[in-house]
Amino acid sequence: MPLSQALxxxxxxxxxxxxxxxxxxxxxxxxxxxxxxxxxxxxAWPETSAEVQQILQVCxxxxxxxxxxxxxxxxxxxxxxxxxxxxxxxARMDKVLEIRxxxxxxxxxxxxxxEALNQELRATGLFFSVDPGANATLGGMAATxxxxxxxxxxxxxxxxxxxxxxxxxxxxxxxxxGRARKSAVGYDLTxxxxxxxxxxxxxxxxTLRLHGVPEAVSAGVCAFARIEDAVDTVLDTIQMGIAVAxxxxxxxxxxxxxxxxxGTSLPHAPHLMVEFHGSPEGVAQDAARFGEIVADHDGQGFxxxxxxxxxxxxxxxxxxxxYAILASRPGARALVTDICVPVxxxxxxxxxxxxxxxAASIPGPILGHVGDGNFHSxxxxxxxxxxxxxxxxxxxxxxxxxxxxxxxTATGEHGVGLGKLGYMEREHGAGWDVMTALKQALDPQGIxxxxxxxxxx
Amino acid sequence: MPLSQALxxxxxxxxxxxxxxxxxxxxxxxxxxxxxxxxxxxxAWPETSAEVQQILQVCxxxxxxxxxxxxxxxxxxxxxxxxxxxxxxxARMDKVLEIRxxxxxxxxxxxxxxEALNQELRATGLFFSVDPGANATLGGMAATxxxxxxxxxxxxxxxxxxxxxxxxxxxxxxxxxGRARKSAVGYDLTxxxxxxxxxxxxxxxxTLRLHGVPEAVSAGVCAFARIEDAVDTVLDTIQMGIAVAxxxxxxxxxxxxxxxxxGTSLPHAPHLMVEFHGSPEGVAQDAARFGEIVADHDGQGFxxxxxxxxxxxxxxxxxxxxYAILASRPGARALVTDICVPVxxxxxxxxxxxxxxxAASIPGPILGHVGDGNFHSxxxxxxxxxxxxxxxxxxxxxxxxxxxxxxxTATGEHGVGLGKLGYMEREHGAGWDVMTALKQALDPQGIxxxxxxxxxx
Numbered sequence: 001m002p003l004s005q006a007l008x009x010x011x012x013x014x015x016x017x018x019x020x021x022x023x024x025x026x027x028x029x030x031x032x033x034x035x036x037x038x039x040x041x042x043x044a045w046p047e048t049s050a051e052v053q054q055i056l057q058v059c060x061x062x063x064x065x066x067x068x069x070x071x072x073x074x075x076x077x078x079x080x081x082x083x084x085x086x087x088x089x090x091a092r093m094d095k096v097l098e099i100r101x102x103x104x105x106x107x108x109x110x111x112x113x114x115e116a117l118n119q120e121l122r123a124t125g126l127f128f129s130v131d132p133g134a135n136a137t138l139g140g141m142a143a144t145x146x147x148x149x150x151x152x153x154x155x156x157x158x159x160x161x162x163x164x165x166x167x168x169x170x171x172x173x174x175x176x177x178g179r180a181r182k183s184a185v186g187y188d189l190t191x192x193x194x195x196x197x198x199x200x201x202x203x204x205x206x207t208l209r210l211h212g213v214p215e216a217v218s219a220g221v222c223a224f225a226r227i228e229d230a231v232d233t234v235l236d237t238i239q240m241g242i243a244v245a246x247x248x249x250x251x252x253x254x255x256x257x258x259x260x261x262x263g264t265s266l267p268h269a270p271h272l273m274v275e276f277h278g279s280p281e282g283v284a285q286d287a288a289r290f291g292e293i294v295a296d297h298d299g300q301g302f303x304x305x306x307x308x309x310x311x312x313x314x315x316x317x318x319x320x321x322x323y324a325i326l327a328s329r330p331g332a333r334a335l336v337t338d339i340c341v342p343v344x345x346x347x348x349x350x351x352x353x354x355x356x357x358x359a360a361s362i363p364g365p366i367l368g369h370v371g372d373g374n375f376h377s378x379x380x381x382x383x384x385x386x387x388x389x390x391x392x393x394x395x396x397x398x399x400x401x402x403x404x405x406x407x408x409t410a411t412g413e414h415g416v417g418l419g420k421l422g423y424m425e426r427e428h429g430a431g432w433d434v435m436t437a438l439k440q441a442l443d444p445q446g447i448x449x450x451x452x453x454x455x456x457x
Numbered sequence: 458m459p460l461s462q463a464l465x466x467x468x469x470x471x472x473x474x475x476x477x478x479x480x481x482x483x484x485x486x487x488x489x490x491x492x493x494x495x496x497x498x499x500x501a502w503p504e505t506s507a508e509v510q511q512i513l514q515v516c517x518x519x520x521x522x523x524x525x526x527x528x529x530x531x532x533x534x535x536x537x538x539x540x541x542x543x544x545x546x547x548a549r550m551d552k553v554l555e556i557r558x559x560x561x562x563x564x565x566x567x568x569x570x571x572e573a574l575n576q577e578l579r580a581t582g583l584f585f586s587v588d589p590g591a592n593a594t595l596g597g598m599a600a601t602x603x604x605x606x607x608x609x610x611x612x613x614x615x616x617x618x619x620x621x622x623x624x625x626x627x628x629x630x631x632x633x634x635g636r637a638r639k640s641a642v643g644y645d646l647t648x649x650x651x652x653x654x655x656x657x658x659x660x661x662x663x664t665l666r667l668h669g670v671p672e673a674v675s676a677g678v679c680a681f682a683r684i685e686d687a688v689d690t691v692l693d694t695i696q697m698g699i700a701v702a703x704x705x706x707x708x709x710x711x712x713x714x715x716x717x718x719x720g721t722s723l724p725h726a727p728h729l730m731v732e733f734h735g736s737p738e739g740v741a742q743d744a745a746r747f748g749e750i751v752a753d754h755d756g757q758g759f760x761x762x763x764x765x766x767x768x769x770x771x772x773x774x775x776x777x778x779x780y781a782i783l784a785s786r787p788g789a790r791a792l793v794t795d796i797c798v799p800v801x802x803x804x805x806x807x808x809x810x811x812x813x814x815x816a817a818s819i820p821g822p823i824l825g826h827v828g829d830g831n832f833h834s835x836x837x838x839x840x841x842x843x844x845x846x847x848x849x850x851x852x853x854x855x856x857x858x859x860x861x862x863x864x865x866t867a868t869g870e871h872g873v874g875l876g877k878l879g880y881m882e883r884e885h886g887a888g889w890d891v892m893t894a895l896k897q898a899l900d901p902q903g904i905x906x907x908x909x910x911x912x913x914x
Contacts (some may be wrong), residue, residue, distance in 0.1 A: 025495055035870055040667035052824055058508050059756065102692055125696070145641040158648070180611050180797040181829040183650055183866035184602040185909060186890045191615070191648030192494040195641055212698040235559055241581070241669040241735065243700070270469035278698065279746070285738055320694040372641065411639035425848040427642055431631040434899065435644045441898035453643055 006062035007042055010086070013054055017045040017092070026085040028069055030119030033077030034335055034389060035418050039069065040081035047092045049165060050206035056202065057171035059086060066450050068198040070140025071113060073132075073337050076417025077196050078144055082451040088202060096120045097205070102457050104181055104210045105162055110139020110203045117208075126210040127311035129154035132413065137288060139203045140247065149318070152371030153245040153277065154211055156413070158194050165205035166193055168244050169443035179207060192438070197415060198449040200442050214277035218287040219244070219303030219311040221372055222263075222294050226247060227251070227354075229297040230270045231347040234370050236293045237274075238343070243369055246275040248318055251354065253365035258317050261324035268301070272370070274304075275311070275319055275423040318367075325365045325378045328345050332380040333355040334391070337396040340374040340412025349406055353377060353399055360395055374412035416453050424453070462469045463519035467543070474502040474549070485526055485544040490534030491846060492597065492791055492875050497524065504549045506622060506630065506661035511908055514628035514857045515660065516543060524906050525655040527597025528570060530589075532793050533874025535601055535654050539908040545659060547596050553577045554662070561667045562619055562636055567596020567660050574665075583667040586611035589870065590776060590820055596660045601872040602652030606775070609695075609828030610702040613870070614619055615651050622662035623650055626900035637663060649895070654872060655906040657899050658736055671734035674702070675744040676768040677761030679751050680726040684708070684811075687727045688763050688804040691827050693750045694731075695800070699743050701828055703732040705775055708811065710822035711782060712836055715774050718781035724757070729827070730775055731761075732768070738790035751770040775824075789837040792846070794853040797831040798868025810834060810856055811856035817852055819845050831869035881910075 011018050013096035019025075020042045029039025030292060041064075046052045065085025081087055090111035097107040108117060115135045117128050130141060131148040140352070142147075142164065149157035152169045154160065163177030166189075177183070178188035179324040188193055193200060224230040234247055250273070255266040272294075294302045305311065317324075331409040343347045350366060357364045357377070368375025379395055381388035400410045400423055405425045410416075411421040425434045441448075447456060467473050473638040476482075477499045486496025498521075503509045516523045522542025529536060537543055547568035558581045564808040565574060572592045574889055587598060588605040597603075599621065604613035611617070620634030623646075634640070634647035661678060679689040707715070707730070712723040728753075734741035744761040751759045762768065774781075783791055798806045807823060814821045814834070815824050825832025836852055838845035857880055858866045867873075883887045891910040896903075903914060 036826060093873045098802065100799070101696075103695065103799040105799070147639055147641070151639060157617075158645065159612075171563060172887050174886065174891055174892075176888055178866055178884075179798070179864045180831075180860075180866040180869060181797040182604055182608065182797055182831060183867050184604070184868050184870050185866050185877065186881060186889070187653055187657075187893060187895060188615065188645075188648045188651065189888055190601075191894075194645065194646055200644075206597060212696050213558075214698055239558075239561065239669050241671055281742055282739055289736070340639055342560040342562070342636045343638070344557065374637075380537070395746045403637075409635055409637040409642050411641050412637060412639050413641050422641065424643060426637075429631065430629050431633055431644070431646055433629075434625070434631055434646060437898045438644060438649075438895055441894045449724070 002130050003041055003064060006058050006064045006101060006396050007323060008267060009058045010044060010055060013051065014044055026091065029080065030077045031072065031077045031080055033080070033418055035077055037080050037082045038084065041084050043089055045089050045092045049167065052088065052167045052202055053171050053173055056167050056169065060170050060445065063445055063446055063447060064110055065450050066202070068139065068143060068202050070111065070137030071135060073134035073136045074140070074144060075413060075414045076419040078157050078415055078417040080418065082418070088420040091436065093204070096362045099124060103179060104212070104220060105208045106206055106210055107205060108138055108212060109205060110137060112138050112450040113137060114141065121210065125213050127213050128208060128281055129211050129410055130157055130160055136225035138206055138208065142203055142287050143196065143198050144192050144204055144415040147368060149246045152247055152369060153243060160209045161194050161206060163207040164190055164193055164203050166203055167293065167381040168201045173316065177207065179189050182321055193329055195415070195419065197322050199439055199452050199453045202449065216279055216280040216283045216301045216306055217275060217311060218283035218306045218368060219275040219314050220287060220306050221271055221273045221314060222299045222302035223267045223271050223331060224299050225269065227350050228347045229299065230272050231370065233293050233297045233299060235343060238371060240289070242289055244274055245277040246273070247371040247419045248273040249370040249375065250321065251366040254321060254367045255362065256330040257324040262317055262319065264317065273314060280296040321367055322378060325380065329363060331379040331382065335379040335392040337377050337379065338411050338414035339402050339408060340372060341397050341406045341408030345408065346370060346373050348376060349402055352402055356395055356398055360391060362391055364395060372412060373408065421452070446448055459519040460498055460521060461867055463515055463521045464615045466515045467512060468669065469499060470508065473499055476500045483547065485644060486537065487566055488534045488537055489532045490530065490537070490875055492534055492855065494537050495541065497544040498541050500544045502549045509545065509554040509624045509659055509661050510628050510630055512543070512545060513624050513626065514661040515622055517627050517902065520904060522904055522907050523659070525596065525600060525659050527568065527594030528592060529755045530591035530593045530599060531874060532871045534543060535875040535909065539874065544689060548660070554718070556581060562664055564661060564662060564664045565595055567594060569595050571598065575674065578667065581706050582907040584670050585665060586668050587617055593759045595663055595665065595854070599651050599660055599663055600655050604870040605707055606703045606826055609704055609826060612702060615648060617666045618647055618651050618663060619666055620662050621647055621650055621678055621771055623658035623660055625658045626905050634664070635893055654874065654910050656896055656910045657905065667862040671736040671890060673763055673802035674732060674734055674739035675761050675763045676732040676771050677744060678728055678730045678771060679756045679759035680724045680728050681754065681756050684727050684807050685804040686756065688727050688827065690729060690750050690756060692758050692800060693881060694747055695828060697746070699746055702730055702734040703730070704828040704829040705730040706825050706832065707778065708823040710820065711778060711824045712780040718784050719774055720779065721774065730771060779823055779835060783838065786820060786837040789838065789859065790834040791854065791859050792838060792842045792849040794834050794836065794856050795868050796856050796865060797829060798860050798863045798865030802863040802865065803830050805828060806859055807832060809859055813852055813855055817848060819848055829869060830865065861880060878909070
């Protein structure tokens with residue numbers, strides 16, 4: 001049995017850090033996605049890049065599937081071992097290796113979470129900007145190409161990963177990118193690895209770009225009669241070059257969920273929540289200019305503040321949106337969709353989605369990172385009623401089809417995983433064959449996260 | 458003869474737009490690089506993506522090398538047909554296809570130059586930001602991963618190409634990326650193509666990100682006693698989050714060349730030239746804050762202005778730096794080097810390079826995009842004295858070795874071409890094998906720009 005031989009070989013250097021206990025396997029067979037393949041055959045907790053290399057060498061020899069595992073917060077089942085094999089959990093590779101404040105970069109192991117990194121950075125005046133909501137690991141965030149509320153200003157993971165150390169399918173170790181802020185020296189292997197969802201290699205070290213903590217921050221919220229007005233406000237703001245740090249949309253249903261959950265008294269209407277970073281004068285001016293644009297589009301009640309407590313309350317509300325929405329239907333589970341369209345198509349995408357939802361039997365409040373044209377619907381389903389899961393999947397499917405019809409993409413940030421694999425053909429056409437050829441070139445045995453991202457074989 | 462058969466097949470649909478005249482071949486065998494391989498065997502001027510596809514199909518059938526050609530402004534000989542074959546000149550594919558102002562993006566054919574694009578955008582309030590100095594084509598800029606003075610604020614080509622249409626080595630046509638501002642749906646093929654120097658495919662259409670023309674601009678110049686002070690000023694400015702739109706360094710020799718060439722009266726000292734984009738209040742405040750940082754580092758004579766004529770004079774001086782430096786040694790030719798290091802290492806890289814130059818027999822004024830840690834030396838050689846070319850190459854070699862020793866890269870923006878191929882092994886190690894495997898997967902016959910970027914075969 002190749003598997004038992006592989007496990008014997010792995011145990012020889014991992015010892016207790018290799019587990020086949022039902023408890024551990026079950027923990028690494030769960031996800032936020034709505035599919036439940038069987039758990040993996042084993043879980044490993046390496047402590048060094050060298051151990052990851054040894055793991056890949058063994059798995060290559062015995063052709064055992066290998067799936068990386070960060071914090072398990074993926075919404076699309078990226079880390080589910082759908083063909084069995086070994087899950088490599090990076091929890092023990094959680095060191096911040098070196099902070100280089102003058103260069104505004106940092107090297108970390110893949111198991112460091114974004115909150116832990118920002119905690120370590122507190123004294124430096126720097127922060128790591130990508131914030132997908134969940135306290136994901138940086139290795140997982142790079143592997144899935146994560147983004148979030150601040151990406152409109154500071155970019156997604158693609159813009160914030162300067163370099164990687166990666167162990168390939170055959171155990172070779174490469175370094176991609178580097179610490180120079182730009183380079184024109186060959187194929188962008190860093191960019192190829194970011195978002196490759198563990199199918200091309202396992203990330204064992206990351207060099208990340210940091211940003212200066214802004215001297216001042218202003219933030220505020222306002223309501224609109226119509227979604228179109230909110231979107232036009234976003235378009236005008238960006239076109240005028242006002243550097244929003246965050247610009248988030250929530251629909252009336254989400255605003256109502258906030259009111260119930262957090263005791264706020266937002267009007268039952270679409271809202272924008274914004275934040276500006278800069279000097280004290282700059283953020284005051286940005287907020288004032290934004291207020292004028294809001295007024296031009298009949299927005300109501302724009303109030304902004306530079307006080308930290310006001311800002312914290314605002315973003316705590318936004319960050320708890322998922323829980324607020326869940327609480328709006330007691331006992332429900334959520335299927336969270338994710339699409340992204342050109343910003344000019346956003347109002348249409350949202351209003352058509354709302355029309356779909358109005359005709360559906362389940363609620364699905366909408367919210368999103370509108371500066372990027374990216375939005376989600378949190379579809380609430382009764383777990384006891386499989387027909388509701390089917391309906392949620394059908395609604396999500398219509399959203400993706402609409403995004404593609406409007407020149408957008410099947411996922412702006414949640415990634416492909418299991419949930420979006422069916423859209424690769426339509427979105428990429430022959431480009432999907434190219435992806436498959438690249439995968440074949442780097443992982444000819446197909447042992448890295450098999451069944452994901454490229455054409456199944 | 459495969460070549461003559463291929464030319465017959467190509468002529469059947471290209472007609473007069475295929476040439477084998479000595480004049481045309483010579484024009485497409487020249488470059489700014491200091492090597493002179495023989496000219497190509499033929500030049501084609503396609504007018505459509507479909508023709509490019511046909512060209513690749515013919516060249517694949519007869520295994521003829523194919524090299525893309527934009528404006529021929531590469532400094533490293535990217536577009537030289539070192540193994541003969543066909544040069545594909547994109548001069549007739551020069552249409553701006555669609556400007557989508559609301560989405561701040563544009564689709565263009567590859568032969569559009571950056572100046573022509575900005576000319577077309579004049580009425581929109583938008584501009585395309587990447588400015589490598591030369592009036593290069595956008596296809597060439599994408600293929601080489603170009604950048605320039607504004608990259609510190611708006612990013613390099615990697616950040617500004619949203620999507621591509623690419624014809625592959627076997628004639629298949631793919632679309633990469635798209636118009637959504639972000640996407641997490643598979644490998645970043647756009648990022649893989651940008652900077653691939655024509656070795657993976659020919660770009661036949663680009664979708665580019667645009668930026669809003671700033672409401673106000675301020676710009677200024679100041680001098681420093683020591684390079685370290687100039688670099689520390691850059692570090693503090695970026696760390697304080699002041700969003701410089703340009704921050705350029707010129708050394709004392711370059712300042713002296715400006716004085717002779719343009720009649721300015723800059724002190725014989727290192728200088729920084731800066732520009733800020735934003736609201737009238739914002740750019741005034743940014744300039745004032747920058748002035749305080751300059752004063753903290755004993756900088757002298759910082760004067761700034763929001764007047765267009767002052768700004769134009771400043772940047773005309775910078776843009777003419779190459780000619781000013783050339784004029785400082787009548788009859789000389791230039792070998793222009795390009796390295797990039799982490800910003801904290803910049804002062805050391807520049808001062809050590811200056812020490813090298815002080816001991817050399819040829820001059821080499823230094824200037825660069827210091828916000829990115831990227832700088833150039835314009836090595837001036839007497840074309841009649843081959844020993845000077847050899848000395849310039851030796852100086853350039855030492856600069857690259859130093860950049861790599863300091864954690865930097867062999868080229869920040871000029872690319873690999875012929876000049877930097879010898880550094881791929883050292884900079885990438887096993888990563889170069891990975892690049893070679895990717896190339897092999899997409900171009901197994903090796904017909905796309907052979908002899909470039911990957912391991913020679």
